Amino acid sequence: MKNPYFSFLTEIGIIAQLSRTMLEKRLPDGVSAPMFGVLNHLARLGGGQTPLQIARAFQVAKSSMTNTLAGLERRGLIEMRPNPKDGRSKGVWLTDKGATLREAAIQQVAPDLKGLAEAFPAGYVDEITPRLSEIRAWLDAARDADNSAE
Amino acid sequence: MKNPYFSFLTEIGIIAQLSRTMLEKRLPDGVSAPMFGVLNHLARLGGGQTPLQIARAFQVAKSSMTNTLAGLERRGLIEMRPNPKDGRSKGVWLTDKGATLREAAIQQVAPDLKGLAEAFPAGYVDEITPRLSEIRAWLDAARDADNSAE
DNA sequence: ATTATTTAATTCGATATCGAACTAATGAGG
DNA sequence: CCTCATTAGTTCGATATCGAATTAAATAAT
Numbered sequence: 001m002k003n004p005y006f007s008f009l010t011e012i013g014i015i016a017q018l019s020r021t022m023l024e025k026r027l028p029d030g031v032s033a034p035m036f037g038v039l040n041h042l043a044r045l046g047g048g049q050t051p052l053q054i055a056r057a058f059q060v061a062k063s064s065m066t067n068t069l070a071g072l073e074r075r076g077l078i079e080m081r082p083n084p085k086d087g088r089s090k091g092v093w094l095t096d097k098g099a100t101l102r103e104a105a106i107q108q109v110a111p112d113l114k115g116l117a118e119a120f121p122a123g124y125v126d127e128i129t130p131r132l133s134e135i136r137a138w139l140d141a142a143r144d145a146d147n148s149a150e
Numbered sequence: 151m152k153n154p155y156f157s158f159l160t161e162i163g164i165i166a167q168l169s170r171t172m173l174e175k176r177l178p179d180g181v182s183a184p185m186f187g188v189l190n191h192l193a194r195l196g197g198g199q200t201p202l203q204i205a206r207a208f209q210v211a212k213s214s215m216t217n218t219l220a221g222l223e224r225r226g227l228i229e230m231r232p233n234p235k236d237g238r239s240k241g242v243w244l245t246d247k248g249a250t251l252r253e254a255a256i257q258q259v260a261p262d263l264k265g266l267a268e269a270f271p272a273g274y275v276d277e278i279t280p281r282l283s284e285i286r287a288w289l290d291a292a293r294d295a296d297n298s299a300e
Numbered sequence: 301a302t303t304a305t306t307t308a309a310t311t312c313g314a315t316a317t318c319g320a321a322c323t324a325a326t327g328a329g330g
Numbered sequence: 331c332c333t334c335a336t337t338a339g340t341t342c343g344a345t346a347t348c349g350a351a352t353t354a355a356a357t358a359a360t
Contacts, residue, residue, distance in 0.1 A: 005263050008275040009169045011282040014209050016166035018289040019159045059164050064317055088325045088338040113155050119288050125158040128278045132161040138269050139168040214347055238308040238355045
């Protein structure tokens with residue numbers, strides 16, 4: 001099993017796993033990596049995103065996002081309000097508590113990213129990230145093609 | 151949040167997720183990506199590996215591997231035997247059923263890898279895989295350093 | 301030898317993931 | 331209008347992940 005694509009995906013999988021556990025070590029108790037991702041997403045793009053939009057942004061099933069959002073809401077880090085224009089839909093907003101927690105978490109995580117930056121010059125990842133983006137886009141398109149074929 | 155390392159890890163995470171669901175679509179019902187990984191590992195390295203060795207090879211907590219192995223054993227795809235030399239330890243072996251299922255699964259997955267190969271020339275991933283390996287190795291070492299410091 | 305430490309594996313509880321089935325609301329066609 | 335299809339979101343059950351606590355066996359230390 002020395003197929004180069006297989007090896008490539010294997011490395012990807014392990015890095016994803018290692019970086020996720022690295023991140024979770026720094027997060028406040030009970031806040032998971034997916035939750036942190038959503039907090040960042042809302043901070044960058046602003047409130048009012050729907051659960052479905054957020055699920056798509058993270059390439060995750062909508063039922064997974066339901067679960068993540070429930071955890072965030074239970075902890076008072078986000079707020080969900082019904083959309084007055086469409087009874088099926090909701091909007092998600094960061095609470096003050098959520099914004100504050102995000103800021104603090106970023107400070108906690110910074111040293112790890114710094115360690116990575118010291119070990120690998122910025123150009124190192126800058127060269128490969130665009131390639132990863134292309135592959136990611138391709139996989140994403142392939143999945144959609146498959147779904148619509150069913 | 152345009153930190154290049156952050157972007158890099160984000161792409162990694164999404165590719166890992168997409169490739170995992172792509173793989174699981176092709177696997178027989180009830181066989182998950184981690185299970186398939188273990189079957190391959192045993193086929194490549196041979197039987198007799200301990201659960202701990204396998205967990206380390208996949209960079210996964212040993213309790214996660216206990217779980218994966220239990221699923222494989224329940225389906226009759228592997229066999230676990232006590233180590234006569236050390237009562238704490240076990241060895242894991244592929245069963246005939248497991249080996250057969252692995253072969254079939256590889257055939258099922260092949261078309262997807264082929265699609266990837268057609269979209270991206272082999273040299274494309276060959277250039278980045280070694281870099282990913284370096285980063286993976288670094289993250290792995292960083293995690294161990296952190297663990298022993300506790 | 302007896303005690304203490306380390307090691308291998310399991311168990312437990314929380315969270316994540318998925319897909320499939322379901323509800324409720326919107327929109328389209330007749 | 332009324333029916334049918336689509337869309338947004340939730341629920342459910344299986345599997346995954348982790349870390350912490352537990353058990354049992356081997357090894358080290360006194």
